[in-house]
Amino acid sequence: MPATPAWPPASTPRLFVDQALCAGLALALDGAQANYLGNVMRLKIGDPVRLFDNRTGEWVAEVTDSAKRSLTLHITSKLREREDVPDLWLLFAPIKKGPIDWLVEKATELGAARLQPIITQRTIVDRLNLDRLRANMIEAAEQCDRTALPILCEPVKLPTLLKGWEESRVLLFADETGGLPIAQVAQPGPTAILIGPEGGFTPEEREMVRATPGATPISLGPRILRAETAAAAAISAWMSKAGDWR
Secondary structure (H helix, E strand, C coil): CCCCCCCCCCCCCEEECCCCCCCCCEEEEEHHHHHHHHHHCCCCCCCEEEEECCCCCEEEEEEEEECCCEEEEEEEEEEECCCCCCCEEEEECCCCHHHHHHHHHHHHHHCCCEEEEEECCCCCCCCCCHHHHHHHHHHHHHHCCCCCCCEECCCEEHHHHHHCCCCCCEEEEECCCCCEEHHHHCCCCCEEEEECCCCCCCHHHHHHHHCCCCEEEEECCCCCCCHHHHHHHHHHHHHHHCCCCC
16 A cells, blocks of 8 residues: 655745744735745645744645735644744854854754844944844744744843843853863753854953853864854754753
8 A cells, every 4th residue: 555645745845924823824925935936936726835933833835826926825734833942042243244144044053042143342243134134044944944933132232231141041151262161061941152253352351251140161172263153063062962952
């Protein structure tokens, strides 16, 4: 007896929709999403689409109407609940356009719950296009099967961030002057990883961070890492020891 084909097929397109989804909902799409499904993926009436909303989980829908610039989907059933995300924040100094796009994309793929840009004395980028970064987050989540998006925060100055820091959240400070190996100190629970700018933290900033309740200086190994590489390495190390890779 032949096996029943998987439904929806593995090749089914997957999209984020910024509204609460439920079975039976008719969803009208236009713009880039309609163009992607209709003209790039060439979906026809009856074809499936996987949707997630960062609220209720992931759903399967079918195309019920297709026009040149719009598309209507009917949500038929729920595939899974919204994922449980480890309570890990990434605090990072803004860097140049290409590297920061990569940083946000990889932090999303690796499972960060919150992305917090911080302004330091040596930060070379003082303006961020948060809409572009959020688009990168969404695309990464669509491609890597995440059902939850990280929270992307407005940039904040380092002293402001540290002034209101809650001691209950561990602050793992990637200090280029040295610290404990991250694998040695990573523990489950509310955690933030602080990555500095390309030029590193000033001595005054380093002192300020080390004096913050809950802060632990960490080392990411013997090699000097670029800021975006340090962020991905630190998240990976934490996830393997204390996150959902265990």
